[in-house]
Amino acid sequence: MELLYAITLGVLTTCGVYLLLRARTFTVILGLTLLSHAVNLYLFASGRLVAGAPAIIGLAERSADPLPQALVLTAIVIGFAMTAFVVVLALKAAVELRNDHVDGENPDEDRA
Amino acid sequence: MNHALILPILLPLLTGAGQLLCYRAPFAVQRLLGFASTGWLVLLGIWALATAGSGDYLLYQAGNWPAPFGIVLVLDRLAAIMLALTAVLGLCCLVYASGGTDQRGAHFHALFQFQLAGLNGAFLTGDLFNLFVFFEILLIASYALLLHGGGRARSRAGLHYVIINLAGSALFLIALGTLYGLTGTLNMADLALRVAEAPPEDAPLLAAASLILLVVFGIKAAILPLLFWLPRAYSAASAPVAALFAIMTKVGIYAILRVFLLVFALGEEPINATAWAWLWPLALLTLALGGVGVLGSDSLRTLSAYLVILSVGTLLATISLVTPAALGAALFYLIHSTGMAAVFFLLADLLGQQREEGYDRFSATGPIGHRRVLGTLFFIAGIAMAGLPPFGGFVSKAWILQASASEPRGLWLWGVLLASALLVIIAISRTGSSWFWRPAEMASPYPLRRGLLTLVCGMVGLNALLAAFGNPVMGYLELTAEQLLAPHGYIAAVLPDVLASATEITP
Numbered sequence: 001m002e003l004l005y006a007i008t009l010g011v012l013t014t015c016g017v018y019l020l021l022r023a024r025t026f027t028v029i030l031g032l033t034l035l036s037h038a039v040n041l042y043l044f045a046s047g048r049l050v051a052g053a054p055a056i057i058g059l060a061e062r063s064a065d066p067l068p069q070a071l072v073l074t075a076i077v078i079g080f081a082m083t084a085f086v087v088v089l090a091l092k093a094a095v096e097l098r099n100d101h102v103d104g105e106n107p108d109e110d111r112a
Numbered sequence: 113m114n115h116a117l118i119l120p121i122l123l124p125l126l127t128g129a130g131q132l133l134c135y136r137a138p139f140a141v142q143r144l145l146g147f148a149s150t151g152w153l154v155l156l157g158i159w160a161l162a163t164a165g166s167g168d169y170l171l172y173q174a175g176n177w178p179a180p181f182g183i184v185l186v187l188d189r190l191a192a193i194m195l196a197l198t199a200v201l202g203l204c205c206l207v208y209a210s211g212g213t214d215q216r217g218a219h220f221h222a223l224f225q226f227q228l229a230g231l232n233g234a235f236l237t238g239d240l241f242n243l244f245v246f247f248e249i250l251l252i253a254s255y256a257l258l259l260h261g262g263g264r265a266r267s268r269a270g271l272h273y274v275i276i277n278l279a280g281s282a283l284f285l286i287a288l289g290t291l292y293g294l295t296g297t298l299n300m301a302d303l304a305l306r307v308a309e310a311p312p313e314d315a316p317l318l319a320a321a322s323l324i325l326l327v328v329f330g331i332k333a334a335i336l337p338l339l340f341w342l343p344r345a346y347s348a349a350s351a352p353v354a355a356l357f358a359i360m361t362k363v364g365i366y367a368i369l370r371v372f373l374l375v376f377a378l379g380e381e382p383i384n385a386t387a388w389a390w391l392w393p394l395a396l397l398t399l400a401l402g403g404v405g406v407l408g409s410d411s412l413r414t415l416s417a418y419l420v421i422l423s424v425g426t427l428l429a430t431i432s433l434v435t436p437a438a439l440g441a442a443l444f445y446l447i448h449s450t451g452m453a454a455v456f457f458l459l460a461d462l463l464g465q466q467r468e469e470g471y472d473r474f475s476a477t478g479p480i481g482h483r484r485v486l487g488t489l490f491f492i493a494g495i496a497m498a499g500l501p502p503f504g505g506f507v508s509k510a511w512i513l514q515a516s517a518s519e520p521r522g523l524w525l526w527g528v529l530l531a532s533a534l535l536v537i538i539a540i541s542r543t544g545s546s547w548f549w550r551p552a553e554m555a556s557p558y559p560l561r562r563g564l565l566t567l568v569c570g571m572v573g574l575n576a577l578l579a580a581f582g583n584p585v586m587g588y589l590e591l592t593a594e595q596l597l598a599p600h601g602y603i604a605a606v607l608p609d610v611l612a613s614a615t616e617i618t619p
């Protein structure tokens with residue numbers, strides 16, 4: 001399970017960073033979303049991966065660490081709000097600047 | 113338990129929520145609520161300074177859960193200084209914004225209060241995850257404040273600012289996950305003990321986590337490779353917002369101080385040594401870039417933004433010497449530079465409004481109204497900013513130079529600091545002569561806004577007071593530096609049981 005988890009994290013992070021470095025706001029936002037998924041999974045794994053263990057003491061022989069789950073919940077909520085905000089901001093910028101380049105101007109515009 | 117300690121967070125949070133509710137009420141109600149809340153914050157700041165001045169740590173356990181299980185707020189001297197500074201700066205910015213900026217968009221006052229709540233929370237919290245949450249609160253308020261008023265320049269700058277900070281938040285969480293996975297705690301005091309006792313095979317991962325945190329705080333503080341969002345964002349923001357943002361880079365510096373002098377400071381081979389080794393050259397380069405940027409700016413707002421970068425470089429270079437004298441001097445400079453950066457952002461607006469053309473751009477050479485009054489103010493503010501006597505800047509710079517003189521590498525700081533101070537003087541005198549000296553008197557000047565002018569004069573006056581009462585302030589800051597360099601006091605205050613049992617076992 002650990003190997004699969006680690007590979008998933010690696011793929012998510014790589015794709016996220018790649019998209020984050022693109023020049024259009026939409027791909028950048030996709031990159032941020034993938035990155036925040038990877039981060040949430042990473043936070044979740046910081047409490048160690050155990051199967052069949054509830055996060056409440058006494059229900060089973062082993063219990064999972066509840067704190068990372070609470071942290072992930074907080075991080076998801078914050079990440080969700082921030083993504084919504086950056087989508088609206090990107091739309092606003094695209095309308096006002098008349099293009100969706102992250103710098104607000106298309107460097108190839110003059111050449112075309 | 114003294115509940116007053118949570119007021120600096122709760123008061124602006126509730127006020128902001130109230131301002132959202134009475135959005136349809138007359139605008140004066142919103143302003144009044146904002147002033148009341150910020151005024152109380154100033155009083156609370158003074159109370160915090162007095163309380164923390166005794167040297168004790170004031171602890172607030174949320175829900176009465178003891179650390180490390182519950183979330184704690186901790187008030188020490190450094191937190192008290194930052195609280196008071198934020199409150200005073202916030203009040204000044206709010207007064208300036210009430211000159212009309214606050215009506216250029218919706219919800220300015222509510223956002224302003226949320227920003228203050230986030231700042232105060234970040235200064236008070238004793239828990240790393242909570243620090244993350246308060247960072248997000250202050251960031252999302254700052255996104256909206258930066259965009260307040262609208263316009264293309266703000267959208268452009270806002271996009272960069274938001275994206276780099278979101279990437280920073282992701283890094284912050286990665287560092288937190290690593291720390292939690294290795295130690296099983298995020299309470300700063302508990303973390304300090306666990307990091308110190310960590311087995312040697314965990315040391316590389318801990319060092320990696322500490323350096324990721326350094327990158328995150330570096331984005332907030334604007335250290336060299338991570339600062340290119342700052343000039344555009346700060347010069348696009350409206351004047352009172354940019355002035356409030358003068359404290360935002362200091363949040364990053366506060367976090368660096370708190371985390372690297374507490375969490376990673378213990379143990380036989382403290383992990384923070386790597387961080388200081390990275391910070392020293394980067395801070396010097398930041399300082400040099402700030403000086404060059406000040407000289408190369410095309411408007412007074414951009415110049416002020418580079419002044420912020422310059423102050424960050426000075427602060428971090430001084431801090432990375434990690435001696436009590438250097439830390440005290442850096443804190444003095446922090447107070448001075450925050451105030452003066454704010455003054456310059458406000459001045460850029462105040463002077464720009466009076467110019468016939470070009471607002472605050474240096475390319476415009478038109479006349480300026482009321483040039484005697486405004487010229488004198490600009491001259492005095494320039495002297496204060498550049499660090500010439502008789503203002504706070506001179507005291508702080510002299511103290512920084514004195515503190516770094518005993519270190520062999522301090523010579524580098526001397527050279528870069530004095531050279532960039534010279535560049536600042538050149539840039540400011542060039543601005544002054546081309547704005548006030550060369551053009552003729554304006555035929556029909558715009559009406560002078562006396563209230564705002566008095567406010568800016570008052571802020572410069574506060575800086576002079578900082579120099580006049582330099583001795584008691586320096587005494588307080590020296591004690592603060594000692595407190596920062598003795599993390600065991602903090603740990604004993606937050607975790608009385610743990611340290612007691614540890615001392616019982618030791619003999």
